[in-house]
Structure formats: C-alpha cells, structure tokens
Amino acid sequence: MAWLCGSLPVVVAATAMETAARQECYPELKPVQSINAHPSNCICIKFDPMGKYFATGSADALVSLWDVDELVCVRCFSRLDWPVRTLSFSHDGKMLASASEDHFIDIAEVETGDKLWEVQCESPTFTVAWHPKRPLLAFACDDKDGKYDSSREAGTVKLFGLPNDS
Numbered sequence: 001m002a003w004l005c006g007s008l009p010v011v012v013a014a015t016a017m018e019t020a021a022r023q024e025c026y027p028e029l030k031p032v033q034s035i036n037a038h039p040s041n042c043i044c045i046k047f048d049p050m051g052k053y054f055a056t057g058s059a060d061a062l063v064s065l066w067d068v069d070e071l072v073c074v075r076c077f078s079r080l081d082w083p084v085r086t087l088s089f090s091h092d093g094k095m096l097a098s099a100s101e102d103h104f105i106d107i108a109e110v111e112t113g114d115k116l117w118e119v120q121c122e123s124p125t126f127t128v129a130w131h132p133k134r135p136l137l138a139f140a141c142d143d144k145d146g147k148y149d150s151s152r153e154a155g156t157v158k159l160f161g162l163p164n165d166s
Contacts, residue, residue, distance in 0.1 A: 040059040040060040041059045042059075043058060043059060043083055043084055044056070044057040044085065046087040046089055047068070047089070048089040048093035048096075048110065050093040051068060052067070052068060052069075052093065053065050053068060053074070053089075055087050055089070055096055056087075057083075057085065057100075058083065058084055059084075061078070061080045061081055061082055061084060061100065062084070063076065063077040063084055063087065063096070063106075063108075064077075065113075075113045077096070079108075079115060079118075080098060080100045080106060081102055082100035082124075083100055084098055084099075084100050085124075086098070086099050086100075086127045086128045088129050090135055090137075091130055091131065091134065093110060094109065095107055095110065095135070096110050098128075099121075099124075099127075099128050099139065100125070102124075103121045103122065103123065104119060105117075105119040105121065105125055105128060105139060105160070106118060107119065117160075119137070119160045121139070122141065122143070123141045123142045124141065124142045125139050125142075127139065131161075134161070135161050136160070136161040138157060138158070139158055139159075139160065140156065140158075141156055143156050
C-alpha cells in the first residue's frame with residue numbers, strides 16, 4: 001500500500017490477491033479506479049518523491065513504472081528472475097531499486113530504464129530503502145543460511161553508495 005499526497009489524499013493498493021493497482025479516496029476508502037498492472041499478483045508498490053510515477057512489483061518478476069496523471073505504464077524492468085519483493089525510489093526520483101530472491105539488487109535510471117548498478121548480495125533481499133536526502137541505499141538480506149548460526153533467525157542491514165562502493 002502506498003499514499004500519494006497531492007491536492008486530494010489518495011491511497012493506492014497492490015495486493016497479493018490482485019493483479020491490479022487500486023486507487024481509493026481517503027478517508028472513505030471507496031474504490032475510485034482499478035488498473036490491470038501485471039498478469040500475476042502484485043506484491044509491492046511505491047510512489048516516487050516527485051509524485052510523477054509509481055512503480056509496482058509482481059510475482060511475474062517484473063517492475064512496471066506508471067505515470068500518475070495518465071495512469072499508463074511507461075516502461076517495464078525485467079532484470080529480476082524471482083518475484084519482486086521490494087521497491088524504492090531515490091530522494092530525487094531519478095533511480096529505482098528493486099530486489100527479490102535473486103542475489104542482487106537492480107538499480108535503474110527511471111527516465112530511461114537503463115541499468116545503473118547491480119548490487120551483489122549473498123542471499124535474498126526483502127527490503128530496500130533510499131536515504132531521504134542522499135544517494136545511499138540501505139537493504140536487508142536474509143542471512144540465516146549464510147555464515148551465521150542457521151538455527152536462529154538472522155539478517156543483516158547493508159549500505160550501498162558509500163564513497164568506497166563501485
């Protein structure tokens with residue numbers, strides 16, 4: 001679920017039970033519009049900080065980028081092989097990070113769809129978040145089968161974008 005704050009508060013939900021992004025007005029939460037976003041279940045949705053786009057991630061391993069005003073899909077990103085679990089736009093809306101059970105995070109340029117980076121991970125990534133003011137990405141990986149004690153739940157939070165990253 002994600003909020004778009006503009007002249008009218010609007011909530012858009014992408015649920016695992018639907019293939020559509022659904023727009024609802026707040027506070028009534030009455031459905032206003034529904035769009036078919038993917039051929040399989042939507043898992044995640046995020047708005048860019050500029051209010052120009054929203055992105056949806058799906059079980060079909062696709063990320064689709066939508067124009068907020070026109071409600072049309074402007075491009076799809078298809079570099080992941082597993083269902084898209086998490087998305088995040090950079091603070092300036094120029095980059096979009098997406099991750100899944102693949103052992104990498106895809107960072108794309110929003111306007112062109114070009115791959116900027118492929119951040120390697122040792123395990124699945126289930127959450128990514130850009131810093132609110134800097135090009136710094138935090139992400140959490142599932143490391144319970146890695147170098148830690150596999151009998152307990154474990155995970156790590158890592159950063160990408162520090163001066164020594166390439």
